[in-house]
Amino acid sequence: VTGPDGSETSYRYDAFGRRISKTVDDQTSEFIWQGDQVVAESSDQHYQSYIFEPGTFRPLALLEGEGPEKATPFYYHLDHLGTPQELTSHQGEVVWAARYNGYGKLTELRHGDGPRLHQPLRFQGQYHDRESGLHYNRHRYYNPETGRYLTADPSKLAGGLNGYRYTLNPTGWVDPLGLACQCPGDIEADGPFSEIVPGGGLAAHEARGGHLIRKHIGRTDAQLAQRIEAEPNVPAASTFPDRATAESSAARAIASNEKKIEKFLNSKKGKTTITHTYAQPVGVSLIRGHDDYAPAYKALFVLIKDPKKPEGYFLLTGFPEP
Known part of the structure; x- marks a missing residue:
């Protein structure tokens, strides 16, 4: 991918379609996966990992640095969708804060004192690429400017009649895999949440x-x-x-x-x-x-x-x- 400023970015994927690395102007970052979740990213200059709530795509903590001696924890504060709103240090200081519009476009970003953290997580299952402004969403790329995916749903009709739509209601539903939407609070329910019968539908x-x-x-x-x-x-x-x-x-x-x-x-x-x-x-x-x-x-x-x-x-x- 060539940007308007002439910068070049390339991506590599494994046999399961997961993005395992990206190279921006000869600087390569590699991604470590656990199932469908990115749990760590590594480059020559930087290493950080992520901890999620069990069985979900809701992040709990970001660990900056590799290994128990060097890793510094920062803790996520999420909204009802599981979207990061703030990161705080173990001392309770806000080191990163963000606000978004209804479709996940960043409208405000604030950093605390000290070195700036790289915090790329957005809607559940999404990773923000600074070089393109797009969100990598496992099976597809999402454009927060338009609230649409760049490509049609790989699951065809199972993904709905509009193959490029994010969800019916982005303020109440999420799509962690770029395939099918779900209610973020419905972890153990039989199928997607519904107002019909909470937890059963x-x-x-x-x-x-x-x-x-x-x-x-x-x-x-x-x-x-x-x-x-x-x-x-x-x-x-x-x-x-x-x-x-x-x-x-x-x-x-x-x-x-x-x-x-x-x-x-x-x-x-x-x-x-x-x-x-x-x-x-x-x-x-x-x-x-x-x-x-x-x-x-x-x-x-x-x-x-x-x-x-x-x-x-x-x-x-x-x-x-x-």
């Missing part, structure tokens, strides 16, 4: 007899066409691209239909439907008699009354509508 509704996950998430073109052929009464077959989109779509629909749901729970009816229209497509639909797949900006959800559930109901199903 659609899986909890599926356990009560729902079939949204089984029938309406990640369906292939062939599966949609097969359903149209097998069920003559179905006017269209549709799918959410991934579970995160389905979770988010259901949460929005429930939030926008609070009064209708409350009225339903106080009635004698055992079943009702709710709908919601979105600014962006939440899935695709294959309409009977058509060959093309239409983007779906609307979704319908079927609620079944269930006194055993804390909410008083469970989601039987839900699907995008053309």
Whole structure:
């Protein structure tokens, strides 16, 4: 990569696609990995390592220097997303502080007294490259100026209809691998977090007899066409691209239909439907008699009354509508 000032940068990757080194104007830094996390970086002039919360991409500490005799610890202070806001020394002094806009662009950077720390971690799983201004995000590069990835999602449709989007909501979701978004607080939950059932989401509704996950998430073109052929009464077959989109779509629909749901729970009816229209497509639909797949900006959800559930109901199903 050649910069506007003529500087040249090159990158090397291992067989798993992890970036193992970068060379900027003949100065090489090597990266040490543990799974999908960069845990240390080393050059002829510098060495530092990172400690993360177990099972997450949330940094706990930065160790400057190599070995127990030379390593100096600095401690991360994070926001609700796990993005570094400050680094403090063991004496409690703020040695590095930053502020960002909604999509992770640095808007303010302050250093404490003494030597300046190199602190490249940004959104969870992202490493800031000073030479380009981009964030290396494991499988892709992210541009905080535009809030978009430079390349399409390697997971294709599983990553959503917009292959370059970061997340549906960058103030509440993260994408540590550049593949699929998740809620940062949901470490042990079964699937992505949702406002529907914290810590359970659609899986909890599926356990009560729902079939949204089984029938309406990640369906292939062939599966949609097969359903149209097998069920003559179905006017269209549709799918959410991934579970995160389905979770988010259901949460929005429930939030926008609070009064209708409350009225339903106080009635004698055992079943009702709710709908919601979105600014962006939440899935695709294959309409009977058509060959093309239409983007779906609307979704319908079927609620079944269930006194055993804390909410008083469970989601039987839900699907995008053309």
